[in-house]
Amino acid sequence: MKVSGNDGISTAVTSSVGYANAPQNAASKDVKKEEPIKIDISKEGREQYRKSLAARNQEKMGLESVKAQKNIIKHLRMDSDFESKFHKEAEMMSAVAKEKGTTMSIQGKAENYFSTYAKMYDEIVQGYEAGTREIYVSENGEYRKLTKEEELSALDKAFGKIAGDFEKRETVNQNARNIIEEGFKKFAHYRKTKAGSTTTVADKETKADSTTITEKESKETTSNVIEGISKKMIDAAELFKAGYGKSDLATLLAGIKMFG
Numbered sequence: 001m002k003v004s005g006n007d008g009i010s011t012a013v014t015s016s017v018g019y020a021n022a023p024q025n026a027a028s029k030d031v032k033k034e035e036p037i038k039i040d041i042s043k044e045g046r047e048q049y050r051k052s053l054a055a056r057n058q059e060k061m062g063l064e065s066v067k068a069q070k071n072i073i074k075h076l077r078m079d080s081d082f083e084s085k086f087h088k089e090a091e092m093m094s095a096v097a098k099e100k101g102t103t104m105s106i107q108g109k110a111e112n113y114f115s116t117y118a119k120m121y122d123e124i125v126q127g128y129e130a131g132t133r134e135i136y137v138s139e140n141g142e143y144r145k146l147t148k149e150e151e152l153s154a155l156d157k158a159f160g161k162i163a164g165d166f167e168k169r170e171t172v173n174q175n176a177r178n179i180i181e182e183g184f185k186k187f188a189h190y191r192k193t194k195a196g197s198t199t200t201v202a203d204k205e206t207k208a209d210s211t212t213i214t215e216k217e218s219k220e221t222t223s224n225v226i227e228g229i230s231k232k233m234i235d236a237a238e239l240f241k242a243g244y245g246k247s248d249l250a251t252l253l254a255g256i257k258m259f260g
Contacts, residue, residue, distance in 0.1 A: 082120065082154060082155055086158065086159070089112065089116040090112060090116075093108075109170075113162055113233060114233055114237065115253060117155070121152065124155065159237055163229075163233040166229065166230065166233070167228075174222055233258065
């Protein structure tokens with residue numbers, strides 16, 4: 001048996017319905033079995049039902065909101081993310097060189113930073129074109145999804161800072177090396193010659209002059225490499241962007257010479 005309320009809410013009544021003063025002969029009174037009986041549900045009852053539905057919907061929306069929030073946080077980008085990737089890649093390459101018993105040159109470090117930039121640039125572009133990349137930032141207490149152009153702009157900004165800091169750091173390191181070398185030279189005449197040495201004074205002076213010239217040339221070469229290296233790195237990035245998409249990544253990188 002179906003029961004309908006004034007607000008359109010209906011339910012099925014499965015129990016038997018009793019009639020007061022039921023007739024002895026139902027057929028004679030034309031009483032129809034399974035005839036719907038209207039029951040007026042109170043205003044309070046209808047309101048309680050609506051609240052119950054609203055609570056369930058709100059709970060469902062709450063769960064969906066939590067899932068969306070977790071997804072945003074998972075893909076939330078901080079301003080330092082790009083710089084961290086540059087540094088991690090540099091540390092990894094230095095560790096590899098150390099295991100081989102070598103040290104990365106200044107040129108090698110600069111080229112590694114540039115190749116890292118190129119890889120991240122390609123990763124961003126490919127991700128947006130495939131529709132698989134979504135990165136968010138927090139602004140004024142709200143989350144906003146970044147565009148491809150915004151991410152690439154942020155990458156350029158981070159690379160510019162990395163290049164500038166790299167040149168400053170290497171300049172400081174070179175100056176420190178020069179000071180240490182000059183200190184060793186000042187105290188060189190206090191060193192004792194090896195016992196039984198047959199080297200003449202003239203030979204010592206010749207070797208000393210030769211060493212001085214070599215060190216001077218080495219310093220000048222290193223200084224020339226360091227000076228303006230940040231601009232060379234940024235110029236290489238500009239060449240990369242101009243040629244991006246015209247050939248495969250490996251061919252493009254191979255054609256960009258940062259030094260000579």
